[in-house]
Amino acid sequence: MTNKKPKMVKKATLIWSIIISLIVGGGLAYGIAYFQTRAIVSQAQATSTSMQKIQSVYATITGNYYKSVDTSKLTNGAIKGMISALNDPFSEYMDKTEATSLNNQISSSFSGIGTEVQKADQYIKIISAIKGTPAKKAGLLPGDLITAVNGKSLAGKSITQAVNLMRGKIGTKVTVTIKRDEKTFNQTLTRAKIPVSTVNSKVVAHHIGYIQITSVSQRTASELKKALKQLDEKHVNSYILDVRDNPGGLMDQALKMSSMFLKNGKTIMRVQTRDGKQEIYKASKKYDDGYKVTKPVAVLMNGGSASAAEIFAAALHQSAHAPLIGTQSYGKGTVQTVSDFSDQSEMKITIAKWLTPNGTWINKKGLTPTDKADYPKYAYWQLIDTKKTFVLGDVSSQVKTLQRELNVLGYFKDKMNGYYGRTTQVAIQNYQEKAGLPVTGKANSKTILSIETKVQSKVAKHDNALKRAQSILNK
Structure with a gap:
């Protein structure tokens, strides 16, 4: 595949693989999909009218502005302004700190x-x-x-x-x-x-191997293969592959992971550049070193599954007929190129699309599950602020969430109206006594953290997607 280089002079260029990731609203999850073209950028050449105009503005400001200016701020501002004009959430300029954080995630x-x-x-x-x-x-x-x-x-x-x-x-x-x-x-x-380990595994009911993949980083494929072999030694007869809330990662790892579950020659994914040309990636020994999984598998996904996680899920579904269980995935289907600058900042811009094996572009749409199932609704309730102690007479949406959580745990049966009345106080007292906490009737940080821990434990016990996967694999 040919990567288009950024139009600037480089000291060196190393062509690696496509890296996938995503930026989820609110900054709760972070990731990107890109052809990783690592480059040390020395200087830009003014070879066009546009570049000459930019240079003219820069020279005018630095030479005539009424007070001295920080030239690095001008440079960064110009770069950010041009990228911002693309109106693309996946094209951005990252300073040294942001770039380092991203690279740490990639290297796991x-x-x-x-x-x-x-x-x-x-x-x-x-x-x-x-x-x-x-x-x-x-x-x-x-x-x-x-x-x-x-x-x-x-x-x-x-x-x-x-x-x-x-x-x-x-x-x-x-x-x-x-x-x-x-x-x-x-x-x-x-x-x-x-x-950092990105793969966790265990045996669940009826000899099923459960594998959770939390991100797709440099060692994920080898960690997955190790987990599969360990579960084989425990005589499992099928696998559940959980990529829920997996924001993505490295494409080369997604290719290796997918190839383990596909027959050689089956399509893993496609990459399409703006001229319409496609590069097709197929399962082969090149990616999996001859290691193949032949036992039945099911894939769990949700709205936090993106990019490399979606490549993996789509490949297993469309090329190996694995069921997709959960909710609609995120829908991140673009490819970016990344360049390093000498000050360790980075720039990335979108240059291509990636498509599923059957040629579908899932961008902003996501993958549709074959079997819809999800955690109970209370898994998505907003966390309560532990910096505040709630007492008799308080009224707020936080109190309402507290009442709902107490209701889920069986301690509150009254109207969940956000008013910290006597019934709420009694419910807190009963919970504190049962949990071995000081019985004050006040919802302090220790009490709130204890309640939310119990709720999360209940979420895990009522994982409807996991139960559905077990049911399908046991047929």
């Missing part, structure tokens, strides 16, 4: 101490210490509470805020305060590059 690694964590009351609890990381070597254990980082308390901080404090440059030191049972101590660790 970051620099830190190596713990998987979750919110636990006011602090952060370690779920596991990743093998081979500073945290694992230091003996940090599941259940340990991280209460402070470099002397800064984590009380009330979000997961993101806590994680950002623990991350940093490779080789730098960070001190975490650990509470283990009744003992509190400090542990100083040296940050290192941390790999």
Whole structure:
């Protein structure tokens, strides 16, 4: 396939693969689909009237504006202005910080101490210490509470805020305060590059292997193959592949993943440039090294499944007849090219479309499930603000959400009207007593977090899409 280079002089150009990702409204999920043309850009040549005009404006401002100007801001503003004029949400200019964050997602690694964590009351609890990381070597254990980082308390901080404090440059030191049972101590660790697993697996009912793929990064295909082989050793007879809320990632990985489930010669995807020409990618040993899955499979997807996840789902459905279970996928069907600048910023612009095996362009439409099923409605309720304590007499939409959650858990039977009345207070008291919390009748952060954790556990137990997949594979 021929990639069209950005019209500018480059010191070097490395043609890699198409990278897929997406930008979901509100910034909750992030991703892009692009031919990755990595380049170090030296300078632009004024070879056209348009470029001469831009240079003239630049020279006029820098030479005649009434006060000195930051030339880097002018340059960045010009780039952002041109890209903004495209009116394309997937074409953008990224500064060094944004580009680094994206590349960390693509490489599925970051620099830190190596713990998987979750919110636990006011602090952060370690779920596991990743093998081979500073945290694992230091003996940090599941259940340990991280209460402070470099002397800064984590009380009330979000997961993101806590994680950002623990991350940093490779080789730098960070001190975490650990509470283990009744003992509190400090542990100083040296940050290192941390790999992130994108594939999780387990055996579910009736000898079915369940594989969750959370993103598509540099090691996802090998992680998937490893998970498949491990499940085979447990004598599973079919697989559920879950790409719900998977924002995408690398196309070369999507090709390798898809090829494992397709007969050689079957189409995985197509890429179409603006001249109408198509490049067709087909399953082969080139992608899967001869490893093939012949057992029945079903794919779970939803509105958060995009780009590489959609390539994978579409390939398995249209070329291997796997059922798609869930809800309509996101619909990200464009391809971008990315160029690196010498200041480590990046620019990407849309240059092509990608199509499903049968030639369908799913952009802004998504894939339609063969079997519609979803989590219960309460899985999508907005989280309650844990910075506020709700008490008798309060009225708000947050109180209404609290009442609805208490109703789901069986503690509230009155009208869910957003008024924190006596019945709501009693429901909170009953919940606090049952959960072993101080019985105050006030919905403080500890109580709210406990309630929402219970609701999320109930969501997992009422996963209708997973149940439907199990039913289909058991026929």
